[in-house]
Amino acid sequence: MNIDELTRSPGEWLKGSGPESDIVMSSRIRLARNLADFAFVGRLSRGDLSSIRDLVRARLVEGGQCDHWMYFDVEALDDLERQLFVERQLISREHAEAEGPRAVAVCADERASLMINEEDHLRVQVMHSGLDLESAWEHINAIDDEIEAHVTYAFKERLGYLTACPTNVGTGMRVSVMLHLPALVITRQIERVFRSLQKISLAVRGLYGEGSQAMGDFYQISNQITLGRSEQELVRQVGDVVPVIIQYERQAREALVREGRKTLLDRVSRAYGILRTAQKISSEETMHLLSSVRMGVNLGLIGDLEIATLNELFLRTQPAHLQRLSGSVLDTADRNIERARYLRHKLGGDGDSESE
Amino acid sequence: MEMLWHHGVAAIFSGPGSDHPGSFLRIHLGSVCGGAQAMQCQRCEKTATFHITELTGGKPEEVHLCKDCAREYLTQTEGEESPSAPNLASALAQQLVVGQAASELARLDQRACPVCGITFFEFRSTGRLGCPHDYVFFENELNPLILNIHGEVQHTGKRPVHFSGDTDEQTNLIRLRREMKEAVKDEKYEQASQLRDEIRRIEAAAAEARRPPGDG
Numbered sequence: 001m002n003i004d005e006l007t008r009s010p011g012e013w014l015k016g017s018g019p020e021s022d023i024v025m026s027s028r029i030r031l032a033r034n035l036a037d038f039a040f041v042g043r044l045s046r047g048d049l050s051s052i053r054d055l056v057r058a059r060l061v062e063g064g065q066c067d068h069w070m071y072f073d074v075e076a077l078d079d080l081e082r083q084l085f086v087e088r089q090l091i092s093r094e095h096a097e098a099e100g101p102r103a104v105a106v107c108a109d110e111r112a113s114l115m116i117n118e119e120d121h122l123r124v125q126v127m128h129s130g131l132d133l134e135s136a137w138e139h140i141n142a143i144d145d146e147i148e149a150h151v152t153y154a155f156k157e158r159l160g161y162l163t164a165c166p167t168n169v170g171t172g173m174r175v176s177v178m179l180h181l182p183a184l185v186i187t188r189q190i191e192r193v194f195r196s197l198q199k200i201s202l203a204v205r206g207l208y209g210e211g212s213q214a215m216g217d218f219y220q221i222s223n224q225i226t227l228g229r230s231e232q233e234l235v236r237q238v239g240d241v242v243p244v245i246i247q248y249e250r251q252a253r254e255a256l257v258r259e260g261r262k263t264l265l266d267r268v269s270r271a272y273g274i275l276r277t278a279q280k281i282s283s284e285e286t287m288h289l290l291s292s293v294r295m296g297v298n299l300g301l302i303g304d305l306e307i308a309t310l311n312e313l314f315l316r317t318q319p320a321h322l323q324r325l326s327g328s329v330l331d332t333a334d335r336n337i338e339r340a341r342y343l344r345h346k347l348g349g350d351g352d353s354e355s356e
Numbered sequence: 357m358e359m360l361w362h363h364g365v366a367a368i369f370s371g372p373g374s375d376h377p378g379s380f381l382r383i384h385l386g387s388v389c390g391g392a393q394a395m396q397c398q399r400c401e402k403t404a405t406f407h408i409t410e411l412t413g414g415k416p417e418e419v420h421l422c423k424d425c426a427r428e429y430l431t432q433t434e435g436e437e438s439p440s441a442p443n444l445a446s447a448l449a450q451q452l453v454v455g456q457a458a459s460e461l462a463r464l465d466q467r468a469c470p471v472c473g474i475t476f477f478e479f480r481s482t483g484r485l486g487c488p489h490d491y492v493f494f495e496n497e498l499n500p501l502i503l504n505i506h507g508e509v510q511h512t513g514k515r516p517v518h519f520s521g522d523t524d525e526q527t528n529l530i531r532l533r534r535e536m537k538e539a540v541k542d543e544k545y546e547q548a549s550q551l552r553d554e555i556r557r558i559e560a561a562a563a564e565a566r567r568p569p570g571d572g
Contacts, residue, residue: 012472036526037562038533039487041470043535109532119484141514146500148516152526152562154488155519159502162488171513228508233530 003081005071007324010112011088011177018130023246025178025218027132028089029140029235031173032163033122033147034154034227040164041117045313049101053116059150061104069105069114080329083320091115102347103248112143119164120172122147131246133175133239137231143194160227175238179245182295183218183252190219193245201225202241207325216287216314220246253299253350268296276349280336286317286343304346313346397422444483444505469493471531489527529558 038052053073060069074095076226077338082096091104095118102117115123119212126140153320154162160170168174184190194204207218221241223234233329256264269291274281296302315321317339323330326338343349395404402422465477474486474496485491500554501510532555539548 034488036488036523037529037559039530040485041485042482043472043474043486048533142400144514145517148518152523153516153519154523155516156488156491156511156553159491162491162514165444166485166498167505169502170506170508170511171383173513209388225506225508227502227506227508228512230513233515282523317494 003084004324006070006088006110006322007084007104009110010308010312010314012127012129013089014308014315015129016307016311019130020242020246021130023180023249024131024242025180025311026127027125027136028176028178028220029124030123030125030135030174031135031140031144031161032120032168032174033124033144033161034163036119036152036154038121041119041121044117045354046101047169049117049326052121053101054102056114056116056122056147057103057105058150059147068108069231070108071105071173072084072103074101074102074104080320080323084324087318087320089124092118092123094118102245112139114143114147120168131177131242133235135179137175137235139165141231143220155247167224168226171234171236172229173226173227176205176222176273177222177238177242178218178220179242179249180217180291180294181219181245182291183251183256184245184249189248189252193248194219197221197241197318200237200241202238215284216291218291240256242319253295257299264299265296265301268292268299268301272291272296275343277344278340280333281340281343282336283339285316286339287314289316290314312345317342325356359569394419399425438495444501467494471534473534487495487527487530488523489530525558525562529555532558 001235004279013028015021018024018027035052038044038048039067041049044052049216060071060157067259072085074085074126076092085091085104086093086096088110090113092108094113095104095115098118100117102115102314104116105114107113111123111127113127115125124143126136126143128136128139129286130346156162161172163169163172181190181193186192197204201224203222203224205220205222207215207220210317221238223238226234229237275286275289275293288312291311293302293305294307297310319335322335324340324341330338396402398420399420402424404420404422463479465475468475469486469490470493471489472487474490476497479485479494481491485494487548499509532551536548536551536555539545539551
């Protein structure tokens with residue numbers, strides 16, 4: 001699979017399948033690992049970084065957990081291609097913007113990926129659709145064992161897996177669940193939910209991780225503590241709180257329908273109308289409107305639209321995907337025109353006579 | 357929006373703090389509609405439209421309030437500052453404020469890991485350690501920091517399947533690679549080539565040790 005095929009594939013986290021998938025987009029786990037015989041990434045020369053990249057690549061081929069790892073030399077990719085991987089959540093923004101020899105290996109179904117020379121030598125990630133943390137843990141645990149059969153990890157009995165930043169030491173594990181919470185946003189309860197989560201040491205971030213805005217009402221909830229609890233306990237810590245939030249989101253949705261059905265229907269219909277007819281539209285507005293429409297579909301207010309189609313639009317209207325699919329590099333103004341054209345085309349809207 | 361708020365949508369919850377992870381204080385906001393009996397607000401004379409259930413430690417407690425009092429009640433709840441898990445920067449800052457006099461800190465900052473060469477000052481500035489051995493070399497400085505971040509200092513999760521408990525050889529490789537780089541920089545090529553040979557010897561031995569029996 002090359003980058004073009006990757007661009008056109010739906011992407012695991014937007015499949016719209018799996019348990020609770022009307023609210024839970026994806027369940028993700030990552031492990032931070034370092035090789036015992038190299039300094040951490042920040043202290044390494046180009047030569048050492050290349051050695052690690054090549055060594056891991058060579059050993060990966062021997063691994064069996066993934067039928068076929070697609071390997072990409074991130075340093076050799078152009079900015080747009082790197083951004084594409086970020087949009088698909090296969091690499092971090094930091095990995096895209098860093099310098100020096102680094103890579104990403106992606107399992108063909110995009111459920112697993114492996115960043116080489118990010119903040120740590122290895123960042124393994126597994127992402128499953130819907131609420132599926134337990135099997136995501138089994139999956140990543142097996143990949144971790146597989147890699148470990150070929151390299152020696154930096155590990156100490158007392159502190160566990162040693163990481164470049166002490167905030168990740170121990171399990172090196174981040175468990176996160178991405179939720180779509182439009183009704184909690186509309187009813188202004190979301191801030192309180194977040195403060196509550198912070199009190200039990202869970203972090204809340206937007207769609208693209210630290211510092212990103214909560215675009216499209218997507219929120220990621222993850223553990224902050226990585227030491228002193230087993231991996232299963234961390235999975236439970238995050239896993240236990242998710243059903244509570246799901247319940248609140250559902251109650252908020254039901255209340256919106258019950259108390260203000262017309263208001264809600266108006267909101268959803270207007271959002272759908274704009275998406276089907278706009279001639280210029282920004283990424284932010286698109287995400288915002290798609291969020292309303294997605295909730296509308298889940299509540300049965302819009303009948304003729306598949307969730308999978310909507311999920312796909314969330315991804316493909318983002319800058320790098322849009323440009324890649326249109327086959328040209330576009331500035332912001334042209335992207336807004338192309339995005340509107342793409343949305344009208346996909347949603348069967350009117351008013352497309354001018355551009356086609 | 358006001359209408360939606362007024363009718364008390366759904367529920368809110370908050371935790372009592374990190375001491376009791378997993379135990380929730382739950383607040384249910386329910387609207388009074390249909391057959392619900394009119395009830396007076398517990399704080400004023402208006403009709404209670406918000407029925408809040410607090411669940412702390414498993415013992416539910418009902419609070420009935422009007423819109424205004426409920427808003428006040430909930431604002432109080434959310435106004436409480438509670439500690440969330442500290443990030444690295446604040447943990448570092450706190451540790452340094454609590455502990456050291458300036459001269460002591462200056463001395464500490466000069467300490468450099470013999471394996472990777474990073475100083476404590478560099479770690480403080482970047483928040484990133486230089487190599488696995490730093491956890492040993494800076495143990496006294498890192499322990500309180502780790503305790504502050506995680507609330508624990510003992511790993512209880514998985515361990516590598518093949519872990520032998522001894523990574524001295526690997527740590528040695530990190531030091532040798534650094535020394536080789538420095539030798540090249542100082543144009544001590546003979547020394548660099550000796551170091552390179554030693555690195556290769558250790559790498560080859562390690563690769564041999566990893567090879568499963570019977571693998572050609």
